[in-house]
Amino acid sequence: MIKKVGVEWINNYDCHNSLSYENQDAGGFYHELVQHDGWTGSFIWGDSNAWEEDFKRPDKGGTADKWIDTVDFAYFTGHGSPFVAAYFRCDVPDDDRLEADNYSGPDNGDLRLGKNNLEWLAFEVCEALAFDAVKSGINYDVFDRWSKAFQGLHMILSFTTTSNDVATPGRYFAAFCDGRWPSVVFGLPEFLIGRFPLKVIDSWFEMTSCVQPDNVISAVLYANTAGTDTQNDYIHDHGHVSIDPRPGAANWFSWTWISHNC
Secondary structure, eight states: OOOEEEEEEOSOOSSSOOOSSHHHHHHHHHHHHHHHSOOEEEEEEEGGGOOGGGTSOGGGTOOGGGTGGGSSEEEEESEEETTEEEEOOTTSSSOSEEEOTTTSSTTOOSOOBOSSSOOEEEEESSSTTOSEEEETTEEEEHHHHHGGGBSSOOEEEEESSOOOOOSOHHHHHHHHHHTOHHHHTTOOOHHHHOOOOOOHHHHHHHHHHHHSOTTOEEEEEEEEETTOOGGGOOOTTSSOOOOOOOTTSSSOEEEEEEEEEO
16 A cells, blocks of 8 residues: 655744754654655645645635645644644745634634545644643633544644654654664664564654653544544554544544653
8 A cells, every 4th residue: 555644844933933853853754654664755844835724624725635634644843732733834824823623613623634544643742632721711621622623533643731842753753653663762773673663652652751851741632433443553554553433434433532641
């Protein structure tokens, strides 16, 4: 099968604080999978070439069906918050924020993903998966904000707290997924050690433990319905991958949030 990866990153914000290592972070994820695991690189957009509309649902004017939802694994690194999964520059289409449901209306969120292809979406940003968040005096939990994003999407990976701006998360995360972590993280020769791929969820938590301090908390939000078990996903060609959990395919649909102290 053809397995596709796409990434976007922003260092040079024009309307938010600038960052330093997002190009290395996202590039490390992309190049580990493309150069060492046979993935097809679909796009790697940074700074003014990274657009909110690439993630946004078409019925709100976005082009997710042409970009993010055409790949199997997508990765964004930059700024985020509990109600905004990713902040972009203010001088690019469509606007500077990828909004949650209940940000500007209960059904007005920007993310409706997995209708075409996307299985896994990593937001290497601060606080996007905080369990609770208050807006205008009302608390919205993580399910209120992000559950409708899952239209076949398996999982979202991010943080509940602020996280440090460092260069290595993407490469380490991809290496835990494709099994090359003994070489990439610890410098052991692959030809002697071999590969030991981890599940996607375990890969995220292992990566965050490696690169973030103890006060940082990472999290994963995943969806399931009858016949699916997305929590057991490995990336393609390294183990089990669940069929897509699609709303309406059975008489129940659930979301699970789990956190991890780094």
